[in-house]
Amino acid sequence: MVDEARDESMKEQMAVVFRYVDVKGFVKERFFGLIHVADTTALTLKKEIYSLLSQHCLDIQNIRGQGYDGASNMQGMWNGLQALILNDCPYAYYIHCFAHRLQLALVKASKQVNAISHFFLALLFLIKTVNASYKHNDQLKVVNANEIERLIDLEDLETGSGLNQIGTLQRPVETRWSSHFISVYSLLRMFTSTVEVLQNIIDDAVDGEHRAEAESAYEGLTSFEFVFILHLEKETMEITDKLCQALQSQSQDILNAMHLVSLLKHLSKNLEMMDGMAYSPL
Numbered sequence: 001m002v003d004e005a006r007d008e009s010m011k012e013q014m015a016v017v018f019r020y021v022d023v024k025g026f027v028k029e030r031f032f033g034l035i036h037v038a039d040t041t042a043l044t045l046k047k048e049i050y051s052l053l054s055q056h057c058l059d060i061q062n063i064r065g066q067g068y069d070g071a072s073n074m075q076g077m078w079n080g081l082q083a084l085i086l087n088d089c090p091y092a093y094y095i096h097c098f099a100h101r102l103q104l105a106l107v108k109a110s111k112q113v114n115a116i117s118h119f120f121l122a123l124l125f126l127i128k129t130v131n132a133s134y135k136h137n138d139q140l141k142v143v144n145a146n147e148i149e150r151l152i153d154l155e156d157l158e159t160g161s162g163l164n165q166i167g168t169l170q171r172p173v174e175t176r177w178s179s180h181f182i183s184v185y186s187l188l189r190m191f192t193s194t195v196e197v198l199q200n201i202i203d204d205a206v207d208g209e210h211r212a213e214a215e216s217a218y219e220g221l222t223s224f225e226f227v228f229i230l231h232l233e234k235e236t237m238e239i240t241d242k243l244c245q246a247l248q249s250q251s252q253d254i255l256n257a258m259h260l261v262s263l264l265k266h267l268s269k270n271l272e273m274m275d276g277m278a279y280s281p282l
Helices: 042-055 081-088 098-111 114-130 134-153 177-189 191-204 208-221 224-247 254-278
Strands: 002-006 012-021 027-036 065-068 093-096
Touching: 002 042, 002 065, 012 042, 027 042, 042 081, 065 081, 081 093, 093 098, 098 114, 098 224, 114 134, 114 177, 114 191, 114 208, 114 224, 134 191, 177 191, 177 224, 191 208, 208 224, 224 254
Parallel strands: 065 093
Antiparallel strands: 002 012, 012 027
């Protein structure tokens, strides 16, 4: 299983994970290496993968599967990495990562609903405004810490190891649908603190542009539509996130994956019916 991305120094890095069956018949996954590549063309990636296998005396003909994302350089039918390796090893069947396919489907579906698409644009703008400077970020942490302390004093929050940690607003990433859930959840958890910080930014703004941006973010955050969709997305994403995490399990198989997808569809329909009942006229 291979994926590539740029690091902080803007160098292309290729991560390689091997999935295999040990002598006792158990499926194992092991991170095998992080390799710097000059580019992300299929030929370059193939060369580096074969070099890594050769270094550890692993026979290419023993490959029985390939797992990548859906980028053209990976899954291309004629010149993609999977096709090049399949030409050398006819039993190395290509599997498009289940979790990645789910994420692509969810992102595509969400963009077809104007209200949801506008919500995530507003969410990105809001997070950008608050995280625009270290000063605002630090201010958010201080305000959030005070809010947590206040709620604990009122016994409105559970206490215990690992609970009520001070965090920051998380930016969603289009190809990582689980990051959308984390972003929504972080804003819900820090909603009151975020409102206060935006008000402070408005009051302390030294020019009209920054004040206008903060006011726009504040108006969006406190609107009924935004708050309603924020809570709705949290409910729906809790369901999809569980499936996403399950699809990345080492012990996952295709039959169980199909069962999980059916279960997700069933839960989503139940949620839709409940929402319909909750907002139907009396």
